Amino acid sequence: MKSYLQLKNEGGRVAIVGTGQTKFEARIPGMTYYELAFQAAKNALADANIEPGMIDSVVYGIYNDLFERQIMPDTYIHDYLGMYGKPGTRITTGGATGGYAFRAAYADVASGLSDIAMVVGVEKAQDCYDWAQGKTTPEVLKSIAYSADMTWEFPLGVSAASSYAVLASAHMKKYGTTEEQAAMVSVKNHGNALNNPFAQSPMRITVDDVMSSRIISYPFKLLDSSLYTEGAYVLIIMNEKKVREIGVKDPVWVKGIGSSNDKSFTGLRSSIDKLGKFGDIADLRNHYKAAEEAYRMAGISNPRKEIDVAELHDAFSFTEIQAYEAMGFCERGKGGLFVEEGTASMGGDLPVSPSGGLLGAGHAVGATGVMQIGEIANQIRHKAGRRQIEIRNNNGLAHSIGGPGSSYCTVTILGGN
Amino acid sequence: MRESTKKAKEVLGRELKSRPLESLIDDMILKKITGNPSVLESEKYFEVPDKMVMFYKYSYGQQSRFFKELKDNAALYGARCRKCGIVYFPPRAQCSECYSDTEWTPVSNEGVVVSSTTVWYTTSEFFDRTPYAVGYVRPTDANTAMLQRIDLKGREFIEPGEKVIAVFKRERFGTVSDFWYEIKE
Known part of the structure; x- marks a missing residue:
C-alpha cells in the first residue's frame, strides 16, 4: 500500500471535486431508479462544473436487485446517463455498497485507467409490496432477508435487524453497554438531521421516546433502527493532474482507504482466528482492521485528536457505539460512555454523523455510503451549510458497513491538504 | 417448412x-x-x-450428510479439519483456515449460547411465530457456533452463556429448522 504522503510527493493523489444528491425519502414513487440516478448525477456534474462527456468511467453502487425490480440495473442507468461507450461496473456489498463503490472508483482513477470517474449510489426500496397482507414493510424485509445464508440462516426467520442485534447483545454482555446509551445515539442523529434539508427523518426526540418505542429485535427498538429509504447520491472524483489542469479550487483529497471483510457466518468468529486480535462476536473486528489500514495510509496515529468529523454507519444505534471503539475514537468497551459524554454531538470534540446518519438522513442502501463520503467531503471544503463543523486538522472519516453480522467494512479518510 | x-x-x-x-x-x-x-x-x-x-430444487452438495443425519437419525454432525483439528458447526467439507479436507464427526446436543436476539417483527412468512429467539449456539465439543432458534419458554430474552440442549421435530424434512434449542434446566 502506498501512503498518502508518498502519493502526494508523486502527484498521484485522487480528489473528490463534486457531490450531488436527491432528497432521501421513504418512497419516491414519481421517479424510477434511473431517473433518481440522473437527478443526482446532474447535480454532481454541475457542482464539479464538468460536462458528462468528460467522465471516463462510472461505478454504480446498488445493493439489491429485488428492490430495483431489475437484475443488472446498472446497465440501464449507464444508458440513461448517456455513458454508453464508457466502462461501467456495479458494486453490491450490502450496506457497504456505497463505500465499496467509492473504493472501486478510486482504484479506477489511482491506477491511471481513468482520469475522471463518477460514483453513482442509488436505491429504490418501497416498491416491494406484500399483496397478501396489503403492506409494504414485510416485503421490503423479505428482499433483505434473502441476503442471509439461504441454507443455514434464512429458514430460521432472520432479518437485517436480528443479524446486528446479536452483535449488540454480545457487546452489552461483554462491556456493559446499555440500551439508554444506544438511545442517545438515536436522539443525537435524529436531531442532527434537522439541519439537513435532504434528510428523511429529522426529529427532536428524547431517550424516553426511544426506550418506549416498540421492540423490533431485542435490544433494538423502532427508534434504534434506520428506516427504508429511496434516493441517489453521486460523487465526481479525478486525479491530481486533472485537478491542476482544470484548476479545481477546493479539491478534497482521498487520504486513506482501508477495507476488511469478516466471516459472514458470525458464529465462526473467535478470538483465536486470524482476526482474533481484534476480538470476538462482540467486536466489529473487520472495522478495527479497516480503520487500522486507513489510518496507516493516511499517516494518522491518534484518530481521537486528528479526526475533525466522522460519518459512522448507524443502521442501528448500537452499531455506532461499537464503531466508536473500532475507529479508535475511544477505548475498547467505552463506546457507550463516548456518546454519553457528548464528544460525538454537534459542538462536541469529535462530532459524528452531522448529516443525521442513517437514522436521521435515511438509509438508501446503495446511496448511503456515497452520501456519507459526500458529507465528509462537503464538511472538509466548508460546504456543509447549517451543519458545518469546525475543521481544524483537515481530516474527516466515513465508515461504510454491511452484510450479515456487518461482514463488510470500508473506511475512507478525506482531507483538504 | x-x-x-x-x-x-x-x-x-x-x-x-x-x-x-x-x-x-x-x-x-x-x-x-x-x-x-x-x-x-x-x-x-x-x-x-x-x-x-x-x-428451485437445490442440492446441499458436500454438506448433504448433515441434513441426512438430521432427518433420518435426529443427530447433529460437525466437521473436523484433518490437519488443524477445528470442529466446524455448521460443518463444511473443506477447512477455510488451512485448505485441508475435513471429516464428519458427531457433535453434542448440548451447547452454550454465544449471543442471541428476540425477534418481534419480521417478514410475513415467519410472523405467526413471533416473538422468537434466534442465537448462535456452540456445541460443547465444537469450536464454532451455529445460528438456531432457542425456545424462549416465556422469557423475553436468552442471555449469552446460557446452557442449552437440542430438541428435534418429530416430523423432519432435512432443513435447518428441523431442530431447535431449549434452556437446560
Whole structure:
C-alpha cells in the first residue's frame, strides 16, 4: 500500500471535486431508479462544473436487485446517463455498497485507467409490496432477508435487524453497554438531521421516546433502527493532474482507504482466528482492521485528536457505539460512555454523523455510503451549510458497513491538504 | 417448412405440463385489486402490480450428510479439519483456515449460547411465530457456533452463556429448522 504522503510527493493523489444528491425519502414513487440516478448525477456534474462527456468511467453502487425490480440495473442507468461507450461496473456489498463503490472508483482513477470517474449510489426500496397482507414493510424485509445464508440462516426467520442485534447483545454482555446509551445515539442523529434539508427523518426526540418505542429485535427498538429509504447520491472524483489542469479550487483529497471483510457466518468468529486480535462476536473486528489500514495510509496515529468529523454507519444505534471503539475514537468497551459524554454531538470534540446518519438522513442502501463520503467531503471544503463543523486538522472519516453480522467494512479518510 | 421451424413447433406442443405457478399468484393479486382498486395510484403517477418469483430444487452438495443425519437419525454432525483439528458447526467439507479436507464427526446436543436476539417483527412468512429467539449456539465439543432458534419458554430474552440442549421435530424434512434449542434446566 502506498501512503498518502508518498502519493502526494508523486502527484498521484485522487480528489473528490463534486457531490450531488436527491432528497432521501421513504418512497419516491414519481421517479424510477434511473431517473433518481440522473437527478443526482446532474447535480454532481454541475457542482464539479464538468460536462458528462468528460467522465471516463462510472461505478454504480446498488445493493439489491429485488428492490430495483431489475437484475443488472446498472446497465440501464449507464444508458440513461448517456455513458454508453464508457466502462461501467456495479458494486453490491450490502450496506457497504456505497463505500465499496467509492473504493472501486478510486482504484479506477489511482491506477491511471481513468482520469475522471463518477460514483453513482442509488436505491429504490418501497416498491416491494406484500399483496397478501396489503403492506409494504414485510416485503421490503423479505428482499433483505434473502441476503442471509439461504441454507443455514434464512429458514430460521432472520432479518437485517436480528443479524446486528446479536452483535449488540454480545457487546452489552461483554462491556456493559446499555440500551439508554444506544438511545442517545438515536436522539443525537435524529436531531442532527434537522439541519439537513435532504434528510428523511429529522426529529427532536428524547431517550424516553426511544426506550418506549416498540421492540423490533431485542435490544433494538423502532427508534434504534434506520428506516427504508429511496434516493441517489453521486460523487465526481479525478486525479491530481486533472485537478491542476482544470484548476479545481477546493479539491478534497482521498487520504486513506482501508477495507476488511469478516466471516459472514458470525458464529465462526473467535478470538483465536486470524482476526482474533481484534476480538470476538462482540467486536466489529473487520472495522478495527479497516480503520487500522486507513489510518496507516493516511499517516494518522491518534484518530481521537486528528479526526475533525466522522460519518459512522448507524443502521442501528448500537452499531455506532461499537464503531466508536473500532475507529479508535475511544477505548475498547467505552463506546457507550463516548456518546454519553457528548464528544460525538454537534459542538462536541469529535462530532459524528452531522448529516443525521442513517437514522436521521435515511438509509438508501446503495446511496448511503456515497452520501456519507459526500458529507465528509462537503464538511472538509466548508460546504456543509447549517451543519458545518469546525475543521481544524483537515481530516474527516466515513465508515461504510454491511452484510450479515456487518461482514463488510470500508473506511475512507478525506482531507483538504 | 424449414426443419428447424418444424422442431420448434413440436416443442411448443409439449412444453407446458400444467398451469404455470406465476399465473396462480396473478389471480390472487387480481382478486385483491378488484376488491380494492384504490390500492394502486393512477392520478399522481401510474402504478401497476408486479412480482419476481423463482422456484428451485437445490442440492446441499458436500454438506448433504448433515441434513441426512438430521432427518433420518435426529443427530447433529460437525466437521473436523484433518490437519488443524477445528470442529466446524455448521460443518463444511473443506477447512477455510488451512485448505485441508475435513471429516464428519458427531457433535453434542448440548451447547452454550454465544449471543442471541428476540425477534418481534419480521417478514410475513415467519410472523405467526413471533416473538422468537434466534442465537448462535456452540456445541460443547465444537469450536464454532451455529445460528438456531432457542425456545424462549416465556422469557423475553436468552442471555449469552446460557446452557442449552437440542430438541428435534418429530416430523423432519432435512432443513435447518428441523431442530431447535431449549434452556437446560
